[in-house]
Amino acid sequence: MLFEKIGRNDPCWCGSGKKYKQCHEEFDNKIRAAKLRGHKVPTHKMIKTPEQIDGIREAGKVNNAVLDEVAAKIKLGMTTQEIDDIVSETTKKLGGICAPLNYEKFPKSVCTSINDQVCHGIPSTEDVLEDGDIVNVDCTTIYKGFYADASRMFCIGNVEPEDKKLVDDVKEMVNRGIKETKPWGYLGDIGQVINDYAKANGYSVVREIGGHGVGLEFHEDPWVSYVTRKGTDYLLAPGMVFTIEPMVNFGEPEVYVDEDNDWTVYTEDGSYSAQWEVTIAVTENGNEVLAW
Numbered sequence: 001m002l003f004e005k006i007g008r009n010d011p012c013w014c015g016s017g018k019k020y021k022q023c024h025e026e027f028d029n030k031i032r033a034a035k036l037r038g039h040k041v042p043t044h045k046m047i048k049t050p051e052q053i054d055g056i057r058e059a060g061k062v063n064n065a066v067l068d069e070v071a072a073k074i075k076l077g078m079t080t081q082e083i084d085d086i087v088s089e090t091t092k093k094l095g096g097i098c099a100p101l102n103y104e105k106f107p108k109s110v111c112t113s114i115n116d117q118v119c120h121g122i123p124s125t126e127d128v129l130e131d132g133d134i135v136n137v138d139c140t141t142i143y144k145g146f147y148a149d150a151s152r153m154f155c156i157g158n159v160e161p162e163d164k165k166l167v168d169d170v171k172e173m174v175n176r177g178i179k180e181t182k183p184w185g186y187l188g189d190i191g192q193v194i195n196d197y198a199k200a201n202g203y204s205v206v207r208e209i210g211g212h213g214v215g216l217e218f219h220e221d222p223w224v225s226y227v228t229r230k231g232t233d234y235l236l237a238p239g240m241v242f243t244i245e246p247m248v249n250f251g252e253p254e255v256y257v258d259e260d261n262d263w264t265v266y267t268e269d270g271s272y273s274a275q276w277e278v279t280i281a282v283t284e285n286g287n288e289v290l291a292w
C-alpha cells in the first residue's frame with residue numbers, strides 16, 4: 001500500500017483532494033528513507049486525516065468530562081460499581097457510548113483497578129474504596145464513531161507517602177513520554193524516557209501490556225511498549241494517534257491474569273501498581289493530547 005506508484009499530479013492518497021506533490025509526497029519520501037534504514041514505518045492506515053483527528057478530539061472531550069465527573073464524586077466508602085454508574089450515566093448524558101461494555105466480553109463500562117491490580121479491574125458492588133487505596137479509572141468513549149481512551153489515578157483518604165509518590169511519578173513519566181512524541185522521532189524514544197524514569201525511582205514497567213493506536217477502533221496498530229530504546233521501533237509521523245499508558249509496579253515487573261474473570265491483571269509480588277493514560281496525536285510540529 002505505502003509504496004504504490006502514485007503520480008505527482010494525482011490526488012493524494014490521504015483524501016485531501018490535493019495533488020500528491022503538494023500533499024504527502026515529501027512525507028512518503030521520509031517514510032521510505034526510514035524504511036531503508038531498517039525502521040518500522042507507519043502504514044497509511046495508521047495516518048489519520050485532520051477530519052478524523054477532529055472526531056477523536058470530540059470523543060476525547062466527552063471522555064475527559066466523564067473522568068472529571070468521576071474525579072468530582074469519587075470518595076472513600078464508594079463501591080467500584082458506583083464509579084461504573086457515574087461513567088455510564090455521564091457518558092450517555094453526553095451522547096457517547098462506553099467502549100469497554102461487552103468489548104471481548106468485558107462485563108462493565110469502565111475499568112477500575114485498585115492497589116496491586118495493574119489494569120482491567122472489573123467494577124463490583126463488593127469492592128469498596130478504602131482508606132489508603134490507589135485506584136485507576138480507565139475510560140474509553142465512542143462518540144460519533146470515534147474512540148478516545150484515557151485513565152487517571154485517584155488517591156483515597158490517607159495514602160502512604162510512597163504510594164502517593166508512585167502515583168505522581170507515573171504521571172511524570174507520561175508527561176515525559178508526551179514531550180518525546182514528535183514527528184520523525186521514534187516510538188522507542190517514548191519508551192526509553194518512561195523506563196529510565198521508572199528505573200531511576202526503583203520501579204519496574206510492565207512488559208506484557210502496552211499502549212495502542214486508537215481512534216477508528218478501540219485497539220489499533222501500533223502496539224506501544226514502554227521498555228523500548230531511543231531511536232528504535234516505529235517512525236513517528238503526523239497523523240498517528242495512539243495511547244501512552246505505562247503500567248508501573250512498585251516492585252517486580254511480573255504480572256498475572258485473574259483466572260476467575262480472565263481480565264483483571266495483578267502484580268505477581270503483590271506490590272502496588274499505577275497507570276495514567278493519554279490519547280495523543282502526532283502533529284506537524286509536535287503533538288496534541290486528545291484525551292486525559
Ligand code: MF3
Pocket residue numbers: 099100101103104106110111120138139140149243245277
Ligand atoms: N482501556 C483499556 C486500554 O487502555 C482497555 C480496556 S479493555 C476492557 O487499552 F475491555 F477491559 F475495557
Ligand code: CO
Pocket residue numbers: 149211212243245277
Ligand atoms: Co488504552
Ligand code: CO
Pocket residue numbers: 138139140149150151277
Ligand atoms: Co484505557
